[in-house]
Amino acid sequence: MTTTTIPEVVVLRLPLYVRVLAALEGRGQGVVSSQELGTLLHATPAQIRKDLSYFGRFGKQGRGYQVSNLLKELRHIMGIDREWSVVLVGVGQLGSAILTYGGFAPQGFNILAAFDADPSKHGAAIGNVLVQDIAQIKSEAQRLGVHIGIVAVPVSHCQRVVDLLVDCGIRAILNYAPYQPTTPPGVWVRDIDPVVALQSMTYHLKTAEDQW
Amino acid sequence: MTTTTIPEVVVLRLPLYVRVLAALEGRGQGVVSSQELGTLLHATPAQIRKDLSYFGRFGKQGRGYQVSNLLKELRHIMGIDREWSVVLVGVGQLGSAILTYGGFAPQGFNILAAFDADPSKHGAAIGNVLVQDIAQIKSEAQRLGVHIGIVAVPVSHCQRVVDLLVDCGIRAILNYAPYQPTTPPGVWVRDIDPVVALQSMTYHLKTAEDQW
DNA sequence: AACAACGTGTGAAAGTAATCACGAGGGTCA
DNA sequence: TGACCCTCGTGATTACTTTCACACGTTGTT
Ligand SMILES: NC(=O)c1ccc[n+]([C@@H]2O[C@H](COP(=O)([O-])OP(=O)(O)OC[C@H]3O[C@@H](n4cnc5c(N)ncnc54)[C@H](O)[C@@H]3O)[C@@H](O)[C@H]2O)c1
Ligand SMILES: NC(=O)c1ccc[n+]([C@@H]2O[C@H](COP(=O)([O-])OP(=O)(O)OC[C@H]3O[C@@H](n4cnc5c(N)ncnc54)[C@H](O)[C@@H]3O)[C@@H](O)[C@H]2O)c1
Secondary structure (H helix, E strand, O other), X not given: OOOOOOOHHHHHHHHHHHHHHHHHXXXXXXXXXXXXXXXXXXXXXXXXXXXXHOOOOOEEOOOEEEHHHHHHHHHHHHOOOOOEEEEEEOOOHHHHHHHHOOOOHHXXXXXXXXXXXXXXXXXXXXXXXXXXXXXXXHHHHHHHOOOEEEEOOOHHHHHHHHHHHHHOOOOEEEEOOOOOOOOOOOOEEEEOOHHHHHHHHHHHHHHHHHOO | OOOOOOOHHHHHHHHHHHHHHHHHHHOOOOEEOHHHHHHHXXXXXHHHHHHHHOOOOOEEOOOEEEHHXXXXXXXXXXXXXXXXXXXXXXXXXXXXXXXXXXXXXXXXXXXXXXXXXXXXXXXXXXOOEEEXXXXXXXXXXXXXXXXXXXXXXXXXXXXXXXXXXXXXXXXXXXXXXOOOOOOOOOOEEEEOOHHHHHHHHHXXXXXXXXXX
């Protein structure tokens, strides 16, 4: 058995592949070439083929890839052909918006519980969940069999909340606080920070301006 | 004049450098070594030094970097020592949340106007801005001298809205729709999609599970 | 003043990732 | 059936990134 370990860049691209394949399927397209996928993904055909070849041989020479089949395979590879249990920590402005956002559940990410440190929020119902005391998180997380945590607390609390989630056995964390928490090996973190995204663009805007 | 072009990976890291330097400054720390920065950024000291060396020689041997000075320099390099004018397109659930989020203005990103296609939203005041008709965007963007656009419309409208922004002369776009729009060269786009972030983690969760 | 400890800046080396380019098949149609 | 056009999968190549390792300046100590 030849288990090559997959480059992380490839793993980061897989969800994008799934996203466009799902769009193609929704549009009723049966077959797609690496050429066409490349155009849709702003990547070269060679990169698409190389990426997919890490996982198997899904295409047919002379034709391309069968959309529905490739989609099914990739979903399985990524582990998104199943449901994942998610908890949210921090039910403020952002946390409330996340709870009412309808984009997670259809993708198999079910936010089963929400926790906050502020007692005045406990018992409130937002989206489909009841806000609970953060002190309850360990027992609840274990009871619910939670896989993933979403962090929406102020920067100053980010690290301690992440530590808490790790202590609950959670090994994947989506972090909205503008801070990179430290985690033990085997715990995955993705940070979302729109300000950082904006700032990496102003560098280019400025640089374009500068060459007068 | 030796103008090496800066690797994009480096540009993407600069905002993170600024973020931790600002925290260090706020905490009153005067000097920092590449070693310590590396720890805070989960990077090697060598990488920090190499990254900074693209832009100049900011450190002092045997000591490290003066926090406030390095911060000032990086802010200037990134073009975030000034104000940027931003418009939002799509004032729905997410768009409204963005308008009321207090995290952009302190970093110099001023959302000056918001546009929506739905007439029933026109005239509404959300955050500090009035929602206007999308038809007005070109004249308004030009009047306001807008640099950056934020897109929060449904996927189906993403490409056309992006095209519109480009037509307004905007060359930096923060896109929240789960779709990668096509843009002409010289236009910068950053996509934010929490689902994609989650999906790239489930791959690892699944893989960890699989090795029983 | 000599020495030790420290930490930068940077070429060189090692490690990753993207692209090239081509053999091998699949599909189509006369 | 065979000629021709497509497009995959992949080793080889090229390009890019990270890490190494050390000369050299700075600070502090005796
Ligand atoms: N990435 C993004 O798109 C984005 C957008 C908005 C806000 N943010 C960030 O998200 C975070 C929250 O922002 P917000 O506007 O919702 O702030 P907020 O103050 O409205 O909400 C924070 C919530 O976290 C709770 N909290 C604090 N410490 C806690 C703890 N230890 N355990 C559990 N709950 C705790 C508070 O009680 C509060 O309800 C901030 O870090 C902010 O910078 C990110
Ligand atoms: N990345 C994220 O964190 C995140 C979170 C939530 C939603 N989203 C995405 O953001 C988008 C908006 O989500 P939402 O929940 O706010 O949806 P929504 O339906 O509440 O809002 C969309 C708004 O866009 C407006 N709109 C549509 N077409 C337009 C056009 N051509 N010009 C101007 N305005 C137009 C609509 O009138 C509506 O007000 C969706 O693509 C969604 O998937 C992303």
